[in-house]
Each structure stands twice: as structure tokens, then as C-alpha cells.
Amino acid sequence: EDKVVQSPLSLVVHEGDTVTLNCSYEVTNFRSLLWYKQEKKAPTFLFMLTSSGIEKKSGRLSSILDKKELSSILNITATQTGDSAIYLCAAPKSSGDKLTFGTGTRLAVRP
Amino acid sequence: NAGVTQTPKFQVLKTGQSMTLQCAQDMNHNSMYWYRQDPGMGLRLIYYSASEGTTDKGEVPNGYNVSRLNKREFSLRLESAAPSQTSVYFCASLPGLAGREQYFGPGTRLTVT
Numbered sequence: 031e032d033k034v035v036q037s038p039l040s041l042v043v044h045e046g047d048t049v050t051l052n053c054s055y056e057v058t059n060f061r062s063l064l065w066y067k068q069e070k071k072a073p074t075f076l077f078m079l080t081s082s083g084i085e086k087k088s089g090r091l092s093s094i095l096d097k098k099e100l101s102s103i104l105n106i107t108a109t110q111t112g113d114s115a116i117y118l119c120a121a122p123k124s125s126g127d128k129l130t131f132g133t134g135t136r137l138a139v140r141p
Numbered sequence: 142n143a144g145v146t147q148t149p150k151f152q153v154l155k156t157g158q159s160m161t162l163q164c165a166q167d168m169n170h171n172s173m174y175w176y177r178q179d180p181g182m183g184l185r186l187i188y189y190s191a192s193e194g195t196t197d198k199g200e201v202p203n204g205y206n207v208s209r210l211n212k213r214e215f216s217l218r219l220e221s222a223a224p225s226q227t228s229v230y231f232c233a234s235l236p237g238l239a240g241r242e243q244y245f246g247p248g249t250r251l252t253v254t
Binding site for chain 2: 039062064066071072073074075078118120127128129131132133134
């Protein structure tokens with residue numbers, strides 16, 4: 031059975047800190063890994079990673095996939111209170127277009 | 142472009158009552174999904190539809206039914222609500238390209254007393 035595991039479950043940091051969120055996966059016929067940010071409402075898409083070692087970057091957020099270790103990290107530098115959210119990691123199942131989600135990491139950034 | 146819309150935003154039901162959650166997307170996407178989100182459990186797939194006229198069970202389908210009315214609309218029905226169905230429900234859609242990102246609606250917060 032496909033599995034996505036995220037760590038830590040929750041994290042509290044102060045503004046300006048750098049954080050690293052982890053996602054490991056066990057998926058048959060791996061195709062991609064996706065990161066979402068969920069504030070008060072719906073998850074919004076951040077990154078999709080398909081190739082190992084290539085960094086995807088958007089402002090202060092970046093993510094890398096390690097296919098050998100079956101994992102990905104999401105880095106946030108110079109955190110702001112607006113980064114407070116649940117960060118979800120997901121991988122498509124081996125067949126079809128269904129996603130397996132991790133339980134998420136709840137990040138709280140204190141002023 | 143409204144994206145993915147859901148109604149209602151909030152609902153309180155008594156045990157045993159029924160209701161239908163509505164979802165519509167205007168992006169011409171083939172695949173549509175219903176998830177529930179509970180604290181500490183992440184997003185769990187209830188049902189999905191790969192195309193108009195087809196539906197398939199996800200991880201937690203018991204107590205739910207779905208209907209893919211046309212390409213735009215995908216509804217979720219609770220025939221006899223139970224307190225265990227108290228949750229936040231999200232609808233999502235996907236263009237049909239394998240492995241791509243899903244687009245989510247704003248969610249429905251359902252409480253069953």
C-alpha cells in the first residue's frame with residue numbers, strides 16, 4: 031500500500047528562522063511528489079518534483095527530491111507569520127490519478 | 142474563472158439526516174475528487190471520478206454516495222449522517238494529466254450532532 035509520511039507533525043519557530051520540513055514516501059511506480067500549503071481553507075499547490083536533485087524554488091520556499099532516499103524536503107528561509115500553515119506532501123498512486131497525502135506538518139511562526 | 146466551488150460552506154446535521162454536498166468546476170477538468178480532512182489524519186479520499194459517468198471508491202467510502210452529473214459537477218451524498226462524519230470536506234479536480242497537481246475547492250465544514 032502506498033504511504034506518505036511527514037515529519038515533524040508540528041513546529042513552532044520565530045520570525046526569521048529557517049525551517050526544513052520532511053516527507054518520505056513508499057509508492058509503487060513513483061511519478062512525482064507534490065507539496066501544498068493549507069492556511070485556513072483549501073490546500074494550494076506549491077511544487078511538483080519529478081527528478082531527483084533538482085531544486086524547485088519560489089521566493090523563500092524551495093524543495094528538493096531525493097529518489098535514492100525516497101524523500102523530499104521543503105525549506106523555508108527567513109520565515110514570516112504568513113508562513114504559518116499546514117504543509118502537505120502527496121504522491122500520485124501507482125495507477126490512475128489519485129493522490130496519497132501525508133498527515134501534514136503544522137507550522138506556527140511567532141512574531 | 143471561479144475554479145472549484147463548493148456549497149454549502151457550513152452545515153449542521155442531526156444524526157440520521159441526509160444531505161448532499163455540491164461541487165462544480167469550470168476548468169474543463171476530467172477528474173474530480175471528494176476528500177475529508179480530520180485533525181491528525183491528513184486528507185483521505187472518499188470517492189473520485191476519472192470522467193463523466195464513472196465513479197470509484199477511495200479509502201473511506203462507507204456512508205457516502207457520489208454522482209458525477211456531468212463534466213462540471215460532482216456531488217457527495219450522506220444518506221444517514223453519523224457523528225463520525227463530522228469533518229471538513231474538500232472537492233478537487235485535475236486536468237487528467239497523470240501526476241499533476243489537483244485544484245481544491247474552499248471546503249465544507251460539516252458537524253453531525
